[in-house]
Amino acid sequence: MKRLFGSTGGLKASQIRRLENLYRRRIPTEFVVTFEIAREISKLSHEIRRQIGLLVNRLGKIACVIVGNYQGIVIPDISEYRAAPGRLKGLRCIHTHLKNEPLTKDDLTDLVLLRLDIIAAITITTDGRPNQVHVGHILPKSQKGKQCRILAPLNPGQLDIGCLELIKAVETELAHAGHLYKAGSGKERAILISVTTAPRSIAMDSLAELKELALSSGIDVAATVLQQRRRVDSRFLIGLGKLQDITILILKNGATLIIFDQELNPSQMRSISDKIDIKIIDRTQLILDIFAQRAQTREGKLQVELAQLKYLLPRLIAKSTAMSRLTGGIGGRGPGETKLEIHRRRVRDRITRLGKDVLLIKKQRKQQKARRQKKGLPVISIIGYTNAGKSTLLNTLTKSDVRVEDRLFATLDPSSRRLKFPKDVEVIITDTVGFIKDLPRELMVAFRATFEELESADLLLHIIDISNAHFKERIESVEKILGDLNLNNIPLVRVLNKQDLVDREIINRHIKQFEGIAISANNESTLMPLLEKMQALVSA
Numbered sequence: 042m043k044r045l046f047g048s049t050g051g052l053k054a055s056q057i058r059r060l061e062n063l064y065r066r067r068i069p070t071e072f073v074v075t076f077e078i079a080r081e082i083s084k085l086s087h088e089i090r091r092q093i094g095l096l097v098n099r100l101g102k103i104a105c106v107i108v109g110n111y112q113g114i115v116i117p118d119i120s121e122y123r124a125a126p127g128r129l130k131g132l133r134c135i136h137t138h139l140k141n142e143p144l145t146k147d148d149l150t151d152l153v154l155l156r157l158d159i160i161a162a163i164t165i166t167t168d169g170r171p172n173q174v175h176v177g178h179i180l181p182k183s184q185k186g187k188q189c190r191i192l193a194p195l196n197p198g199q200l201d202i203g204c205l206e207l208i209k210a211v212e213t214e215l216a217h218a219g220h221l222y223k224a225g226s227g228k229e230r231a232i233l234i235s236v237t238t239a240p241r242s243i244a245m246d247s248l249a250e251l252k253e254l255a256l257s258s259g260i261d262v263a264a265t266v267l268q269q270r271r272r273v274d275s276r277f278l279i280g281l282g283k284l285q286d287i288t289i290l291i292l293k294n295g296a297t298l299i300i301f302d303q304e305l306n307p308s309q310m311r312s313i314s315d316k317i318d319i320k321i322i323d324r325t326q327l328i329l330d331i332f333a334q335r336a337q338t339r340e341g342k343l344q345v346e347l348a349q350l351k352y353l354l355p356r357l358i359a360k361s362t363a364m365s366r367l368t369g370g371i372g373g374r375g376p377g378e379t380k381l382e383i384h385r386r387r388v389r390d391r392i393t394r395l396g397k398d399v400l401l402i403k404k405q406r407k408q409q410k411a412r413r414q415k416k417g418l419p420v421i422s423i424i425g426y427t428n429a430g431k432s433t434l435l436n437t438l439t440k441s442d443v444r445v446e447d448r449l450f451a452t453l454d455p456s457s458r459r460l461k462f463p464k465d466v467e468v469i470i471t472d473t474v475g476f477i478k479d480l481p482r483e484l485m486v487a488f489r490a491t492f493e494e495l496e497s498a499d500l501l502l503h504i505i506d507i508s509n510a511h512f513k514e515r516i517e518s519v520e521k522i523l524g525d526l527n528l529n530n531i532p533l534v535r536v537l538n539k540q541d542l543v544d545r546e547i548i549n550r551h552i553k554q555f556e557g558i559a560i561s562a563n564n565e566s567t568l569m570p571l572l573e574k575m576q577a578l579v580s581a
């Protein structure tokens with residue numbers, strides 16, 4: 042961070058020197074600010090008719106001197122001071138107010154969103170002396186919806202308020218408020234957020250699935266936030282007030298990232314990350330992340346990386362310098378403009394390269410397929426929502442051991458096996474990556490090669506987990522994706538799986554309604570009717 046931040050244009054050399062002298066000074070840890078420093082910045086502020094701010098660390102060292110304008114200061118990017126989860130930033134901001142006005146709403150917004158230790162405003166008398174010092178800090182247990190506490194104004198003679206103790210007390214209270222949090226587990230801890238116009242029950246179901254996705258990705262979930270709105274603002278998505286609430290939640294829970302259930306467009310992503318100082322991802326990125334963790338084959342890895350980069354590219358934007366307010370807001374520029382340009386170009390180059398590689402693999406696959414077709418074996422593909430039991434069915438049918446797990450997206454790389462029916466008919470049976478609602482478009486594109494495999498299938502087995510409360514919506518999601526992939530003209534059998542977990546009567550009703558065949562994929566003795574149906578359809 043620059044030690045002198047803000048424009049010094051129009052200032053005299055002697056005034057700049059006086060500003061520079063400030064960051065050599067130190068403030069005893071009990072003091073908000075010393076009388077001498079308060080007097081100096083008040084005087085200087087009064088002379089230059091601009092606000093002056095100081096960022097002070099816990100040792101009382103002045104990390105940065107900020108020159109503002111008449112109305113405010115812009116706080117530089119302090120993300121390098123990334124606070125430990127559940128902790129404050131370790132920086133306090135002390136600044137002058139030329140008008141005789143106590144802490145403003147904007148000051149308090151900065152206090153919370155930037156997780157400052159404290160914020161202080163020094164008001165100045167008409168002849169340039171410090172008048173009063175107004176101090177505010179975060180309130181760990183918000184009272185009546187208030188997130189900050191403002192102390193009674195201090196006189197310049199009484200600035201020893203046991204400042205460091207105060208800050209430590211706030212942090213201790215924060216730790217108590219989030220008593221479930223154990224520090225240092227090394228795991229990511231997330232707050233899940235949904236901003237939506239959908240009815241509550243639908244939004245909650247979607248959040249529940251997001252939670253499963255997070256767990257699948259190895260992320261702990263600390264809390265969920267649902268904000269229902271009449272209309273969603275395409276630019277801002279979420280209001281400042283709500284972001285403040287979320288910041289407090291982050292602090293209390295020691296969260297390390299927030300995950301939005303909605304896909305964030307680049308401008309929403311920027312406007313939110315400009316205001317709140319924490320890692321932000323959305324549902325799509327989470328799914329991409331899981332795919333990246335799971336991909337085993339070279340092809341799978343290439344496809345996922347391609348999807349990730351394509352999603353990332355438009356979102357690679359420097360933090361905007363235009364502040365959300367006159368004072369404060371996270372400023373600075375993130376990575377330097379030029380560094381960012383280089384980064385972007387590299388990403389673009391890599392996308393081109395990966396695209397070519399994927400194409401090549403696709404060609405090879407076509408050749409393999411041609412070879413297989415020469416042998417003339419019919420292909421049966423198992424498809425369905427993630428975690429429905431596709432791999433389990435493949436394993437039981439062919440006595441193989443494809444990985445089966447009770448988590449979303451256990452399978453990414455398709456596997457094929459031969460299967461011999463009782464009447465000596467032989468087929469190829471393939472297991473595929475699971476579907477999910479709102480399957481990211483980037484993934485659909487990247488996994489086109491995998492999905493194109495499905496085009497040559499002679500029969501699709503749509504595996505449905507009927508023990509899941511949302512299985513009907515899931516059938517719709519899957520069949521919609523099949524439509525998008527132009528696969529809805531291939532014969533399809535609906536297979537109602539996990540019948541062992543559902544009452545017989547209910548199963549019978551589902552069989553009628555969905556014209557399906559009920560099985561337990563993990564129990565070979567239940568598979569006969571399905572085998573017969575498959576055999577009949579492929580021999581037809």
Ligand SMILES: Nc1nc2c(ncn2[C@@H]2O[C@H](COP(=O)(O)OP(=O)(O)OP(=O)(O)O)[C@@H](O)[C@H]2O)c(=O)[nH]1
Nearest residue numbers: 428429430431432433446447450451452475561562
């Ligand atoms: N009770 C019961 N559990 C089953 C049955 N079939 C599968 N499961 C369980 O469901 C979970 C998911 O099974 P998988 O075969 O991995 O599901 P998948 O469809 O391949 O999932 P992804 O590859 O993640 O898309 C595992 O814990 C299985 O043990 C069944 O018939 N009955």
Ligand SMILES: [Mg+2]
Nearest residue numbers: 431432451452
């Ligand atoms: Mg699987």
